[in-house]
Amino acid sequence: xxxxxxxxxxxxxxxxxxxxxxxxxxxxxxxxxxxxxxxxxxxxxxxxxxxxxxxxxxxxxxxxxxxxxxxxxxxxxxxxxxxxxxxxxxxxxxxxxxxxxxxxxxxxxxxxxxxxxxxxxxxxxxxxxxxxxxxxxxxxxxxxxxxxxxxxxxxxxxxxxxxxxxxxxxxxxxxxxxxxxxxxxxxxxxxxxxxxxxxxxxxxxxxxxxxxxxxxxx
Amino acid sequence: xxxxxxxxxxxxxxxxxxxxxxxxxxxxxxxxxxxxxxxxxxxxxxxxxxxxxxxxxxxxxxxxxxxxxxxxxxxxxxxxx
Numbered sequence: 001x002x003x004x005x006x007x008x009x010x011x012x013x014x015x016x017x018x019x020x021x022x023x024x025x026x027x028x029x030x031x032x033x034x035x036x037x038x039x040x041x042x043x044x045x046x047x048x049x050x051x052x053x054x055x056x057x058x059x060x061x062x063x064x065x066x067x068x069x070x071x072x073x074x075x076x077x078x079x080x081x082x083x084x085x086x087x088x089x090x091x092x093x094x095x096x097x098x099x100x101x102x103x104x105x106x107x108x109x110x111x112x113x114x115x116x117x118x119x120x121x122x123x124x125x126x127x128x129x130x131x132x133x134x135x136x137x138x139x140x141x142x143x144x145x146x147x148x149x150x151x152x153x154x155x156x157x158x159x160x161x162x163x164x165x166x167x168x169x170x171x172x173x174x175x176x177x178x179x180x181x182x183x184x185x186x187x188x189x190x191x192x193x194x195x196x197x198x199x200x201x202x203x204x205x206x207x208x209x210x211x212x213x214x215x216x217x218x
Numbered sequence: 219x220x221x222x223x224x225x226x227x228x229x230x231x232x233x234x235x236x237x238x239x240x241x242x243x244x245x246x247x248x249x250x251x252x253x254x255x256x257x258x259x260x261x262x263x264x265x266x267x268x269x270x271x272x273x274x275x276x277x278x279x280x281x282x283x284x285x286x287x288x289x290x291x292x293x294x295x296x297x298x299x
Contacts, residue, residue, distance in 0.1 A: 001278070001281060001282065001285070005278075005281070009274050009278075012270070012274075013267070013270065013271070013274075016263075016266060016267060016270055017263065017267065020259060020260075020262065020263040020266070021263070032259070200277065200281075201277065203281075204277070204280055204281050204284055207284045207285075207288060208284050208287075210288075211284065211287045211288060211291055214291055215291075
């Protein structure tokens with residue numbers, strides 16, 4: 001066990017406690033759910049980092065066809081999807097009590113986030129279609145590079161051009177001017193904490209898959 | 219039959235009614251009073267922390283188990299990590 005994992009464990013405990021304990025500004029409709037900012041938004045940040053890691057290892061695989069790069073790309077995409085699902089579920093619950101509905105097709109970011117996840121589900125569907133290890137690794141690496149290019153457009157560019165209930169719509173800043181500055185003392189550590197947590201889980205998953213790969217090929 | 223049993227059986231609310239009404243905040247200890255404060259938000263915090271710590275314990279365990287498997291594999295054979 002590496003030391004940074006203990007640091008993440010302690011830091012995340014403090015971040016969760018801090019998220020509940022700090023004073024949040026009283027805003028009508030939002031009320032105490034403003035605290036969701038500390039938990040809902042970091043899910044997406046963790047997802048982005050995981051997809052980025054997956055993308056990097058897909059490129060590395062195409063550069064050097066080493067099967068362990070493929071294992072890492074797959075593991076990171078898997079953990080990214082898990083965090084993305086957490087983001088969708090928490091967002092849906094939050095939306096019910098502030099926007100008044102579990103799901104609305106009038107909200108672009110919500111729907112495009114779901115679409116982004118489906119693009120990554122397709123990555124795993126594609127992977128399952130091959131029996132040959134090298135063919136699977138190569139084709140899914142190519143697909144993964146396509147998949148990651150959609151993420152900034154689906155979750156940043158397009159939602160900002162449309163009318164949206166999320167902050168950052170209609171060309172507004174997403175965060176800088178409309179969010180109380182004191183929230184950042186928890187939010188930014190929460191970004192780092194949840195990203196580190198996702199990296200920890202990714203670390204376990206790819207090591208497990210590496211061991212599994214050795215056992216199957218020995 | 220069903221109705222009769224539900225009438226004759228003494229319910230918890232009857233047996234404990236005096237105990238519940240007696241559980242006022244002045245009579246309880248500091249921890250309980252603290253948990254009652256701020257619209258019970260600390261109860262939510264407690265629930266969340268319990269979930270988090272249990273999950274954390276689980277993550278640590280799985281991490282250690284994978285580490286043990288890696289050690290086993292490393293000591294048994296010739297391969298690159």
